[in-house]
Amino acid sequence: MQLSHPAPVDASAVLAWYDRHARDLPWRIAPADRVAGQFPDPYRVWLSEVMLQQTTVATVKSYFTRFTSLWPTVFDLAAAPLDSVLKEWAGLGYYARARNLHACARAVVNDHAGKFPATSAALQTLPGIGSYTSAAIAAICFDEPIAVLDGNLDRVLARYYAVAVPVREAKDELRAALQASVPARAGDFAQAMMDLGATICAPRAAACLLCPIQPGCIATRQGDPTRYPIKPAKADRPVRKGHAFVMVDHAGDVYLQSRPAKGLLGGMTEVPGSDWSAELADVSYPLAADWSHRGQVVHVFTHFRLELEIWSAQVPPETLAGGWWSEPAALRGEALPTLFRKVLAAAGLE
DNA sequence: AATCCGGGGAG
DNA sequence: CTCCCAGGATT
Structure with a gap:
């Protein structure tokens, strides 16, 4: 040119x-x-x-x-x-x-x-x-x-x-x-x-x-x-699917953890979840509890569309390690990207 | 040179 | 829905 x-x-x-x-x-x-x-x-x-x-x-x-x-x-x-x-x-x-x-x-x-x-x-x-x-x-x-x-x-x-x-x-x-x-x-x-x-x-x-x-x-x-400008052909946006798990203890605190430092939403805060893949896998809960399905969250990233099934349960806090428990009032101050704020909202929090 | 990486507002 | 925004890092 x-x-x-x-x-x-x-x-x-x-x-x-x-x-x-x-x-x-x-x-x-x-x-x-x-x-x-x-x-x-x-x-x-x-x-x-x-x-x-x-x-x-x-x-x-x-x-x-x-x-x-x-x-x-x-x-x-x-x-x-x-x-x-x-x-x-x-x-x-x-x-x-x-x-x-x-x-x-x-x-x-x-x-x-x-x-x-x-x-x-x-x-x-x-x-x-x-x-x-x-x-x-x-x-x-x-x-x-x-x-x-x-x-x-x-x-x-x-x-x-x-x-x-x-x-x-x-x-x-x-x-x-x-x-x-x-x-x-x-x-x-x-x-x-x-x-x-x-x-x-x-x-x-x-x-x-x-x-x-x-x-x-x-x-x-x-x-x-x-x-103008002439637009290049747009790439299609694939779909990925997975499960997200919102765990609350007897006091109502929510279990959160950090994502890996690099990559998608790197270093940010999340709730636990499954891998995200093209086909929705059978749900595999992080621990035994009385889980209830709280619907679906759809979130669009730059290069794929994500559909998450939301599950919530009350669990005993001593059974989890690696993350932390956050009071609902403190969620606003957490490093939660929009995706996981949607997830928490679907579970009735925020 | 392509791909990865968020989220929201305008139309 | 689609488009695209005061782009940069990585491969």
């Missing part, structure tokens, strides 16, 4: 639009409220960017507020136990982000005296910081003139250049074209382009009459910008 002599984006028009229409976000300092030479706190920008990976702004806001309230600086976050970070991350998804977030905070404190590296190349060596996040932090916090390419920009540029193949196959060319467009105020330009993608050049609707770069947009000239 080659873009033939891609014309740069009109960065001046983009910045002028951003100066008037920048969204007010908790991790952002609007251009109008920022004195010359002032840049946002890299800790806050980093935290927001990691949370925003594959996650919408609306979802992130409350988590960002909670995290910055609990841990106002990278030193505070680095000093926190991983368990408490996972508990606060619960529900946000992609839990490797939380593990890498914690590891990154400790690396910044231990290896960089608590100061985030000031270049995209150095930032990218830290856990959980890849090509996008490193560029975003470098541009927004350190004024590095670097292209910041996220999912919004994939779409905006695919339309602007009428890219005739799935974006993955044109990533290098799009990055080069965007790099050639980066003006002074690279951080504002990056955020402006993302705002533009979120509010004007949206996935299902393009408000081209409001778009500051409409004059150069090839897809608009062709007639229908929303036919």
Whole structure:
């Protein structure tokens, strides 16, 4: 895939639009409220960017507020136990982000005296910081003139250049074209382009009459910008089935345990259960008790759909080891991903 | 280059 | 229902 002599984006028009229409976000300092030479706190920008990976702004806001309230600086976050970070991350998804977030905070404190590296190349060596996040932090916090390419920009540029193949196959060319467009105020330009993608050049609707770069947009000239980007064939989502066991003792406490540190929902909290497989196996209870079937929980992950049969029983606590008993009132503070909150709800808890 | 990895909101 | 979101790590 080659873009033939891609014309740069009109960065001046983009910045002028951003100066008037920048969204007010908790991790952002609007251009109008920022004195010359002032840049946002890299800790806050980093935290927001990691949370925003594959996650919408609306979802992130409350988590960002909670995290910055609990841990106002990278030193505070680095000093926190991983368990408490996972508990606060619960529900946000992609839990490797939380593990890498914690590891990154400790690396910044231990290896960089608590100061985030000031270049995209150095930032990218830290856990959980890849090509996008490193560029975003470098541009927004350190004024590095670097292209910041996220999912919004994939779409905006695919339309602007009428890219005739799935974006993955044109990533290098799009990055080069965007790099050639980066003006002074690279951080504002990056955020402006993302705002533009979120509010004007949206996935299902393009408000081209409001778009500051409409004059150069090839897809608009062709007639229908929303036919870009070209979507690759979608993979089907297989089904996996299993059983989950909610055990309560005489006091009403619930038995919980930790999942393995890596992999799906790694390091998070769960109730015991069977393996998950294509066909539902006969139920094999973890111990003898008066079990009752509490229905089914369906949960959709990125690459499969899970159907869990929910069983509950009252059991004597001394017969279990390896996990812990949690009072129902304390469940809210546990590192329970959404799947297992659904499971507990099906069993009448939460 | 493909695959794994959550969850929710919009339409 | 489908789509996709301020992607990164792993293989």
